[in-house]
Amino acid sequence: MKLTIFAVTGGIGRQLLEQAISAGHDVTAVARNPQNLSPAPARTMAADLASADPAALHPAVAGADAVLSELGPRSKADAGVAARGTKVVTQAMHAAGVRRIIVVSAAPIGTVPSPGRPHPPRHDQGDGFIVRYLADPIVKRALREHYADLARMEDVLRDSDLDWTAVRPPRLTSKPVTGRYRTALGQNIRGGLFVSRADVAHYMLSILDQAETFRRTAGIAN
Numbered sequence: 001m002k003l004t005i006f007a008v009t010g011g012i013g014r015q016l017l018e019q020a021i022s023a024g025h026d027v028t029a030v031a032r033n034p035q036n037l038s039p040a041p042a043r044t045m046a047a048d049l050a051s052a053d054p055a056a057l058h059p060a061v062a063g064a065d066a067v068l069s070e071l072g073p074r075s076k077a078d079a080g081v082a083a084r085g086t087k088v089v090t091q092a093m094h095a096a097g098v099r100r101i102i103v104v105s106a107a108p109i110g111t112v113p114s115p116g117r118p119h120p121p122r123h124d125q126g127d128g129f130i131v132r133y134l135a136d137p138i139v140k141r142a143l144r145e146h147y148a149d150l151a152r153m154e155d156v157l158r159d160s161d162l163d164w165t166a167v168r169p170p171r172l173t174s175k176p177v178t179g180r181y182r183t184a185l186g187q188n189i190r191g192g193l194f195v196s197r198a199d200v201a202h203y204m205l206s207i208l209d210q211a212e213t214f215r216r217t218a219g220i221a222n
């Protein structure tokens, strides 16, 4: 398939790039700092998604069968980039007639309020006692702005008419790809506290044309 991958210099992005190329996909890679990619794929584009406009992204997405993105803030200076950048990417996709997008969100986001979802459920039905009452409150306090950004990013997808999937991993690790992980549509994974970036990338590539994942969130964990 023809794939456009945004934020290819991130942990999951590098895995997406490597796995997509070895699976024979035709990849356009988009990065804020493409000089950090080595080796860089044949078609690489530079774009700062905090300030890009949809017309500038048109050449990156035109003709793609699917778009994948793990865009997220590296630091406080990047606050808000997930929602802002994803909005621009979806606008570019709309203009280019590209429908499929898969992004990386995070496990707690189902219970984070956003303008489009001001009253989310108090708990994700996949979460057990430890996550609900111990881990989630701590992590949500520590990553309040990051999670608000991801929740607004999911709003952007819900407000679009695209065939989106938001993958919601728990804590990410840098272990190698296994292809052995649990997934569930619309909820988190009971007892699943970790998953590797490589396996998240593996899952994203495995659902490119799975219609049952369209307009859904997906939990994933070890």
Ligand SMILES: NC(=O)c1ccc[n+]([C@@H]2O[C@H](COP(=O)([O-])OP(=O)(O)OC[C@H]3O[C@@H](n4cnc5c(N)ncnc54)[C@H](OP(=O)(O)O)[C@@H]3O)[C@@H](O)[C@H]2O)c1
Residues within 6 Å of the ligand: 007, 008, 009, 010, 011, 012, 013, 031, 032, 033, 047, 048, 049, 050, 051, 070, 071, 072, 073, 074, 078, 081, 085, 104, 105, 106, 107, 150, 169, 170, 171, 172, 173, 197
């Ligand atoms: N860490 C965890 O345990 C965890 C758990 C659950 C979910 N998540 C989510 O999963 C995502 C992937 O995690 P990760 O650790 O693989 O991410 P990461 O390595 O921090 O990668 C973030 C990517 O976003 C890019 N980016 C940031 N601001 C940008 C901008 N203005 N324009 C273009 N690109 C920009 C970065 O580019 P540069 O290389 O140029 O900085 C990088 O490629 C994160 O975004 C996070 O929201 C993380």
